């Protein structure tokens with residue numbers, strides 16, 4: 349057996365496989381099962397501000413509230429949802445016995461800053477912030493969305509001490525520049541990347557439909573590219589999320605410079621077996637290649653270490669278009 353422990357966001361994980369945030373992690377019972385299957389850590393299902401407000405409004409349609417009453421009810425409802433979430437943290441910590449990372453989907457940053465304090469007090473080992481949004485108005489000013497990440501992180505750092513992980517979307521001009529700024533403000537790690545809802549159109553019914561909810565193997569290429577670039581220039585822990593569909597992808601992520609992977613779709617498809625198989629394959633591969641621990645091959649194929657040619661950037665395209673007949 350090799351040493352497959354890894355350090356991510358100030359935490360020591362027994363291995364680099366993290367169960368990513370989704371409904372797969374919304375009960376302590378499920379989280380116990382992931383820990384038994386061998387997961388290194390778990391990111392809990394996100395608390396979504398928008399969803400809480402919508403649910404609260406839905407409840408209120410049954411109750412005849414005037415404005416003040418409605419505001420009071422929304423606050424009450426938020427508190428109720430937060431209490432449920434704090435129980436999930438405490439119960440998962442007790443049942444799973446591995447690091448538990450809470451997750452918040454920010455939208456404004458006011459109430460979440462105070463929620464973070466309570467999440468810390470409930471014993472979460474870290475907090476993942478997910479700012480999934482698609483700025484799409486014509487008056488959008490370039491850089492505002494990136495700056496929003498920095499502001500949210502600054503506010504959180506003023507009130508909590510637990511490690512903060514920033515889960516980024518794919519819609520950024522430069523994940524490298526943003527991760528560098530986030531590191532300066534105190535981010536413990538970044539996750540590359542979150543997955544948007546995938547829109548599609550049914551041309552027979554002439555209506556909007558959902559594209560594939562689960563990712564596929566070729567979704568790995570973007571996080572792999574940016575991990576290779578980022579790990580070569582910014583000293584921040586990275587987890588790859590997106591397209592980690594088999595054990596090889598776990599190894600590729602580490603070779604590109606990630607400390608861990610956050611896996612979701614593969615667990616929906618394969619359940620526990622994904623974790624078990626990936627750990628066996630990782631161990632066997634390390635033995636074959638004579639790498640005794642993760643550090644021995646982490647970032648071995650990032651941008652700094654590829655024979656002087658920047659394969660993760662423009663040279664890739666030039667080669668592709670000139671060599672392909």
Ligand SMILES: Cc1cc2nc3c(=O)[nH]c(=O)nc-3n(C[C@H](O)[C@H](O)[C@H](O)COP(=O)(O)O)c2cc1C
Nearest residue numbers: 368369370394478542543563589590591611612613
């Ligand atoms: C059904 C489903 C629900 C998800 N819910 C959340 C969530 O609550 N919070 C979050 O940060 N990411 C959420 N995600 C994104 C995943 O955590 C993950 O980052 C993304 O799916 C990419 O990883 P994958 O390729 O392994 O699926 C969800 C993904 C799926 C498919």
